[in-house]
Amino acid sequence: MPAVGFKVPIMLFIMAIAVAISGYFTLSDSVEEQSRLQQQSMTPAFDLVTEELVKPLHTAQILANTQTLRRLMAAKTIDDNALLDLVKRMSMDYNMDFFVASENSRKQYNADGSTLALKEGEVEWYFRIKQQSMNVAAALGNRQDIHIYFDVKVFNDQGTFLGFIGVGKRLKTFLEAFDRYKDSFGYDFVFVDHNDDVVLASDPELLADGKRILSVEQLSWFQALSAQQKTLPSLNNTIVKTANFTSLIAQIDLKALHWKLYLITPLSSRKDASTNAYTSHTSFVLLIIFVVFVTAHLIIRFFEHEPSKKHQLDPLTQLHNRAHLQWRFDKVARANQAASLIMVDVDNFKHINDTRGHNVGDKVLIEIAQLLQSELREHDAIARWGGEEFVILLPATKLDKAQSIAQRTCTKIAQRPLQLVGEESLAVSASFGVTYTAQVRSLERLVKVADDALYEAKHAGKNCVRVHKLS
């Protein structure tokens, strides 16, 4: 088998293919995982902004254009009850807290049925927003239970200002949801208005409270942007790096309000998530590589140690050859078993060949091979060692047992003359040399000692058994 020569290149080839496949799948998995994480973290934020901010604002904008509201607000003398009824109905229909502020009556009509006088110097927002050119405004209020109020101007058909329709949204749920997202995805959010002032943020320190308004330019991540990044029309998908952190910025524009929402994700948390995915994937691929490697190694080893079929059998006697016996001996040695070894040599074989011819000599060899094999146990091994020589390996067999097997076989050969077709029977005998080892030794050494014993048997007159102990 050319196994040793091919083993290293085959292993390298398998490893190269495995690493290439692993690299390909890891890379594509990593890209997929990144996209999934991006989607997973952004979707809830979009949902929340749409549900809590965009929807109420758009609803108020639609209601500002309804004829019923404009008719009631355009009356010289406002019908307080009719306006209160309308506000109540709208609030119930849309499940939001609407209010109406009337220019003609200078009153605010609330969904809970209350009214509030809009006096200059007392209700600051009304007079401030009224002066602004924008038709929509947002303001935060109610310190104890923070609300965001969207105020949409209402005009009559001639463009005369009639007041506001507003909707107030409790921000507690909004902020709580963002706290949960912050825990799960690590991101912060900052809303900034048209002046780039922070109006709302997940970090309570940044919340505008009317007394202290922070500009986005004062925030550490904004300051870390490069001069070129600051000139970009949108900071969406911008990566900002400082000595302490690397963050990914997402920007959502709330055009109606002229607000911007920044979501700031620290990339370390992303890296952790994708590193975990990468690690588990790579571990799996490495496990497969390991299994493939071990399997290939075992297969190659099997072929290395398993002599091929054509080398296993002697064509004449159909007994195994030397290579096979060596393989069997190595197994016994690896198992640290004791073993006996018998060497058998046909007596006066040259004479048989010379007097009866080679064909008869061959027949003698075949007959003796069959007889020897029939005397052996299942776990014994026999091989044709040379011309008329045979070697028998008896694993886990003590010397006296091996000797008695040899003696019994020797007697049987001598007692069973060979019957030849058309010829008189032929008396054949064989000599036996036996040895034993209790511990692992080389096959050559065992054969040498058994051969010495055999030599002694030949000198003792042949057709007998001699035993030599290993020194």
Ligand SMILES: Nc1nc2c(ncn2[C@@H]2O[C@H](COP(=O)(O)OP(=O)(O)OP(=O)(O)O)[C@@H](O)[C@H]2O)c(=O)[nH]1
């Ligand atoms: N017919 C036949 N003869 C073989 C084969 N292989 C070897 N021989 C012959 O076996 C003979 C062995 O002769 P020797 O080594 O002198 O041994 P021997 O005649 O048995 O003498 P002792 O071993 O002392 O009994 C040689 O003549 C070989 O040519 C074979 O496959 N077939």
